[in-house]
Amino acid sequence: MSANDADADVPDEATESPPSEGERKKGVPRDPSRAVGGTALAEPKPPSFLATTGAKLLAALMAPLSELGALAKMLGQVFFWGLRPPYRGRIFIHCMEYVGVQSIFIVGITGFFVGAVLGLQLVNGFRDLGVESQTGSVVGFALSREIGPVFTALMVSSRAGSAMTTELGSMRVTNQIDALITMAVNPVQYLVVPRVVAGLFMVPILTIFFDVIGMTGAWLVCTKLLGLDSGVFLDRMRWIVDWKDVNLGLTKAAVFGVTVCLIACRQGFYAKGGAAGVGQATNRSVVHNAIAILLLDYLVTGIVLGEGLG
């Protein structure tokens, strides 16, 4: 090894940029290896591509599990704090009004057009098979079991869930949640419990509303526009749709209601990073909610029907 080779590890003084004013003032060494008695230390080896990719993959796999764990923990806190006094009736009513009453318009509009489109498609499809008389039964069955709870939960998630995340996220980043703690008020009990309880009660009620409006939309299109007999439509609907179907829909709606509000609150409650962080939390809240609703829809259906879960 030549002298020049030995010098190759030492940075060339002449090519280095001069230290900044701040660094000179603070006496911060530019090269940390020179801080130890002027002896050059070996540069730490960067991790290999495989190690980095492996770590990233592991983190990506662990993220949903960690999120599930955090949600389970928050649900446990909601149970704990929801059962013990004080009970703040006014806040419960306010949250129910916010989640339920204020969602009526969007749920109604969605329900009407979903029902109308469903009726339109089914009459057209069934006519080819000569079974258009069954339109009422399929509309009623689909709305009460599947479409009603899923669409209602998606609407509540987009309207109320995202707003909850933003509100709680803003409270977090402006220290309002810390302020609650310093005033000896438990923030989960004060902020999260009423919202989750509102979701539990209001999403099923909204689902009933969605079902009724959806069926009305389908009935209007099928009977007034497409010439289907009203008596046949309603009779088939009554014939096929059972209370069991409505119950399944309402069970799903209750599960979705709790899930939507819990995810929204969890994302907002632990938001960090200022306004940008709140925006990201809101985005995550909507995405997580959509995934959770569709996943739980399958799970609850599988559990209730006792099949499809392997």
Next chain:
Amino acid sequence: MGVREWFDSFTGASADELRRVDPKILADPVHVRVRDVHKSYGPHHVLKGLSFDIARGKTNVIIGPSGSGKTVLMRQLIRLEKPDSGQILVNERDFVALDGMELDAMRRTMGMVFQMSALFDSMSVFENVAFPLREHTKMSQKEIRERVMDRLESLGIGHAWSKSPAELSGGMQKRVAVARSLVLETDILIYDEPTTGLDPITTCTVDELIAEAEEKFGVTSIVISHDMASVFRIADRITFMYFGEVQASGTPRELLESLNKPTMEFILASGVSRDLIDGRRND
């Protein structure tokens, strides 16, 4: 135990009981003793065995450059976080060891004024100040109204009771935050960087507010700050922190007499003139 008693056991844990301490302890000029407090976040050892005293009924200022652990210390003092080890003795009771209802009761004897005031956006000024009373007392609406208006009037913001926090200036928001903290007859009031980001006139107003709160309500004030000019205006006692350690603690005069290099550099760098330092030394 009846339903009423059961309900009260959750809501009625009285901060008054905590105030009913031995008169000998209340005569102690030291209100809070911080002893060997450590706090780490992963590998970062932020508070490295802090020990200092907070004087009763005085304005105690904790100063230090950015990154010295002031805000972390503040979070331990109000128990937003639990120290890894050490004691914070408030009236001889270890705040760190408390949990559950006792911790909540202790918190009700302390108030916190956050840097951004942390007023609830969804409530009016009146509702913000009434909030602790509605949560922790069984006062009637009339009593709450009287108490809230009394606090607002005494801090000079009675006229703003119906406004929302967003309609107020920074200084007025601080006043509302102080009123909210004092409405439960708090013993200790902690201010986190109260003058950061405020113009010089509002800074002076906030300084006056801190002095006013101490004078009118007899509270022990703990101010976390790096605004040196403001510190020298209000402090009865100063604790100087530097990278998680207490460098010096005492009255402004004692601190200036014992100035070491980092303290002096920090004070001079923050715009306080050497003439002022020498002047205060000779006070």
